[in-house]
Every structure is written in C-alpha cells, then in structure tokens.
Amino acid sequence: MLTPRKGWSIFVFSILLSVILVVFWSFYSTSRFSSVSRTITRSVLAPIANVVSKSSQSVQRFFRNIGQYPSLNEKVISLQDENQKLLSEIAVLEQIKEENQRLLSFFRLHQEYSNLLPCTILIRDATNPMNFTLNAGTNLKVDENAAVVSPISTATTKTHFQLVGRISRVGVLESDVLSIYDESSLISIRNLRNNVNGTLAYDNQRNFLFIKFYQEQDFKENDVVVVSSYSSLPNNLVLGIVDTIESSSSIHSIAIVRPSFNISTLTEVFVFQ
Numbered sequence: 001m002l003t004p005r006k007g008w009s010i011f012v013f014s015i016l017l018s019v020i021l022v023v024f025w026s027f028y029s030t031s032r033f034s035s036v037s038r039t040i041t042r043s044v045l046a047p048i049a050n051v052v053s054k055s056s057q058s059v060q061r062f063f064r065n066i067g068q069y070p071s072l073n074e075k076v077i078s079l080q081d082e083n084q085k086l087l088s089e090i091a092v093l094e095q096i097k098e099e100n101q102r103l104l105s106f107f108r109l110h111q112e113y114s115n116l117l118p119c120t121i122l123i124r125d126a127t128n129p130m131n132f133t134l135n136a137g138t139n140l141k142v143d144e145n146a147a148v149v150s151p152i153s154t155a156t157t158k159t160h161f162q163l164v165g166r167i168s169r170v171g172v173l174e175s176d177v178l179s180i181y182d183e184s185s186l187i188s189i190r191n192l193r194n195n196v197n198g199t200l201a202y203d204n205q206r207n208f209l210f211i212k213f214y215q216e217q218d219f220k221e222n223d224v225v226v227v228s229s230y231s232s233l234p235n236n237l238v239l240g241i242v243d244t245i246e247s248s249s250s251i252h253s254i255a256i257v258r259p260s261f262n263i264s265t266l267t268e269v270f271v272f273q
Helices: 004-066 069-108
Strands: 116-124 132-134 147-153 158-170 175-179 187-191 197-203 208-214 224-227 238-247 252-258 268-272
Touching (some): 158 268
Antiparallel strands (some): 116 268, 132 175, 147 268
C-alpha cells in the first residue's frame, strides 16, 4: 500500500528527473542546432548570399546606366548622321570616278578633223525642225553623205566633235542636212568603254535618241557612244553619253543617249570634207 511518505518521494523524484531531462535536452538540442545551422550556412546560405550580392551589384550598375541612356541615344543619332554624310561623300566620289573615266575615254579618243568647213544654218525644215539647210554646196566642195559636226569644247579649246547629221542633198550654194534627230537616220555605234556595237535611233514620240540592246550586253550610265567602223561616216565621232537605262522587254533594254549640243539652238556647224 502506498503511504503518503512514499508518494511524496516519488513525486520529488519525478520532479528532479524532469528537470534533469529538460536541462540535458536543452544542451543537446542547442549544440545540434548550432551544428546544423553552420552546415546550412556553409552549403546553402553562403552561395545564396553571393548570388544576391552579385545581383545587387548588377542592379546598381543598371540604375547607374539609366541616367546615361539619353546621352547614349544622342550618340547613336550622331553616329547615324555621320554615317549618312560618309555615304553621301562616297556617292560623290563614285560620281567623280565615273566622270574621270568618261573624260579619260575622251582623251584616248582619236579623231581626224584636219579638213573641216565651217557653215551657218540658213533655214530649218518646216516638217521637221531638227533637219536644216546650210549655206554651202558644190561651190565649196560639199559632198553628199558628208558628216556634219559640232565641236565639244572646254573653256579654252575644242577637244572633240559631235555628230549632228549628214548631208542628204547638195545644191550649188546650199545643202540639206538629215540630222541624227530624224527617224530615218540610223547610225552604227560603238560603246567606247567596252566596244559593244549597236544602232542609234530616234524616237519621235518621246523625243530622244536611244540604243536598243540585249540584256547581256553592257551599257551603263555615262558611257560614251561613238560612230563605229561599220558606218560610212568617219569613225569615232561622238554621238552622245548614255543618260539612263530603261527595260523595254524581258530580252531588250534601251540606253537613252544625250548629245552635247541642243539642236534647236544650234546656229553653226562644220562639214567634213
């Protein structure tokens, strides 16, 4: 039978045991937690802290650069403008290069013009003002089919001669000229740059001189066109410069030729003798 003394002893023992267990568990648990905490810090928290630190630095750099965006945009615009200026200068240089090539072609062009007769245009044909009559005929030894030319001049000298037409009728004191601006005037030509041959014709409806050529043949803008050896006219007389290229079909293209003279205002010419 449990006496009050024994019951009290058991109660006191239980209390002491509980206190000992609590103290022991407290020390054990804290030590273990510290070990686990250190392990977690080394394996997990430290890398996370490193990543967060680097991210923070990147964010700081980003916000620092935000303030520079307007100036960067201005720099980009400035560079674009500078690039456009350079492209424009390159285009001008290319045009100068083409012009130099054309002038070089002229300098290499050999023309025989030792026997030339200066003439004045008297009247123009009523049906075709591009054709006209000269004040020279058999009295000055003008021959039928003789070439009628106009000088191509610089500021100081005459360099070459441009074909204007040919003598179509010779009288005693006057001669009629069939100009290159007549649809019946077909002239064999040569591209001075690459020796491609063709035929110069006149389009009365569109009022221009043109050469029809195949796509594989090479005509370019600023090419110099001269009379070829296939013509009965003197070789190497200048006919004009290719102004533009137009496609007329899938097979042919048209090179529009611009002469150096304005035939509507022309008053004086020379006749080859």
